[in-house]
Amino acid sequence: MSDYAIELDNLTRTFRSGQGKTRRAVDQLSLRIERGEMFGLLGPNGAGKTSTVKILMTVLLPTSGHARILGDDVVKQVERVRHRTGVILGGDTGLYARLSARDNLLLFADLYGIPYRDQRRRIGELLDVVGLLKSERTRVETFSRGMKQRLHIARGLLHDPEVVILDEPSNGIDPVGARELRDLVRGTVRNGRTVLMTTHYMFEADELCDRVAVMRDGKKIAEGTPESLKKQTDGQVVLSLDIIGVGEPELDRLRRLPGIRSLSVTAVDGSQRLDLHCDQQTDITAAVMTELRHLSVLRVAKREPTLEDAYVSLVSGSGGTWTS
Numbered sequence: 482m483s484d485y486a487i488e489l490d491n492l493t494r495t496f497r498s499g500q501g502k503t504r505r506a507v508d509q510l511s512l513r514i515e516r517g518e519m520f521g522l523l524g525p526n527g528a529g530k531t532s533t534v535k536i537l538m539t540v541l542l543p544t545s546g547h548a549r550i551l552g553d554d555v556v557k558q559v560e561r562v563r564h565r566t567g568v569i570l571g572g573d574t575g576l577y578a579r580l581s582a583r584d585n586l587l588l589f590a591d592l593y594g595i596p597y598r599d600q601r602r603r604i605g606e607l608l609d610v611v612g613l614l615k616s617e618r619t620r621v622e623t624f625s626r627g628m629k630q631r632l633h634i635a636r637g638l639l640h641d642p643e644v645v646i647l648d649e650p651s652n653g654i655d656p657v658g659a660r661e662l663r664d665l666v667r668g669t670v671r672n673g674r675t676v677l678m679t680t681h682y683m684f685e686a687d688e689l690c691d692r693v694a695v696m697r698d699g700k701k702i703a704e705g706t707p708e709s710l711k712k713q714t715d716g717q718v719v720l721s722l723d724i725i726g727v728g729e730p731e732l733d734r735l736r737r738l739p740g741i742r743s744l745s746v747t748a749v750d751g752s753q754r755l756d757l758h759c760d761q762q763t764d765i766t767a768a769v770m771t772e773l774r775h776l777s778v779l780r781v782a783k784r785e786p787t788l789e790d791a792y793v794s795l796v797s798g799s800g801g802t803w804t805s
């Protein structure tokens with residue numbers, strides 16, 4: 482029996498991307514996830530998270546390398562892997578909109594081969610813990626996104642899997658609903674199980690995960706506890722500017738300034754938020770303002786880096802890997 486719940490060894494998946502070129506969606510990815518651990522897979526769009534998860538779900542074949550769940554190979558022991566793994570994908574697919582919550586679960590209980598005598602009790606318990614007992618007879622097409630996500634959770638736990646794969650749990654859900662969902666993930670979904678979760682939100686991973694791995698361009702560029710990721714920004718400060726009209730030429734010049742480690746730009750209410758990750762020792766405010774003198778700078782502030790900054794710095798940086 483394997484000591485690990487999930488093991489990836491040099492997992493690689495390539496896709497053809499037109500004109501005979503190939504693209505490595507997952508590139509020599511190796512990971513060890515302990516039993517009972519809640520593990521976060523992070524990365525920007527296109528990093529390779531979904532491809533990795535699909536391989537673990539046994540719906541996408543790796544090009545090379547191996548993936549095992551509880552010691553079972555995801556290519557050679559598909560039935561065993563599916564039986565022991567629960568998949569919670571969320572969104573609009575995977576549920577029957579014209580059926581009620583309860584009828585959806587009855588249908589999937591049949592598909593999972595749950596004995597008829599156990600189905601009603603199990604479904605009742607799950608509807609209760611995900612907070613849908615009052616709406617059990619309501620058609621899913623009238624459900625809010627948050628309610629659908631709760632039903633996805635119930636569906637994924639029906640056969641009481643030992644390992645759960647959870648894709649973007651709070652995607653598209655309002656902040657209050659997202660907080661409630663995180664509580665549900667922490668309690669009901671985890672409940673002694675191993676959970677592999679993908680997310681775009683660093684703070685979500687920080688709240689829920691024991692360890693995280695950050696992917697970029699199919700590769701693992703960082704792995705460790707959220708705490709150790711935060712330490713990456715020790716000795717740094719963020720100079721944050723709201724600005725109009727900043728483009729690549731200015732960003733290029735800023736990147737070359739001594740003391741700037743990395744930078745990121747996001748659109749905010751008709752302007753741009755430029756965050757510069759700088760060494761604490763060097764005050765580069767004057768040099769930055771000189772580079773930007775031809776643009777409208779609406780606001781300048783200095784702040785302590787957050788975990789999100791550590792993540793942004795990693796995925797936008799020039800690529801030193803970090804493991805702890």
Ligand SMILES: Nc1ncnc2c1ncn2[C@@H]1O[C@H](COP(=O)(O)OP(=O)(O)OP(=O)(O)O)[C@@H](O)[C@H]1O
Nearest residue numbers: 496497505506524525526527528529530531532533
């Ligand atoms: N079926 C496919 N055919 C061709 N290319 C693909 C296919 N699936 C994924 N890719 C490519 O592989 C890369 C990784 O995609 P993947 O969906 O795994 O990333 P991701 O980290 O899950 O991104 P997102 O957060 O946007 O879902 C991307 O460049 C994507 O375009």
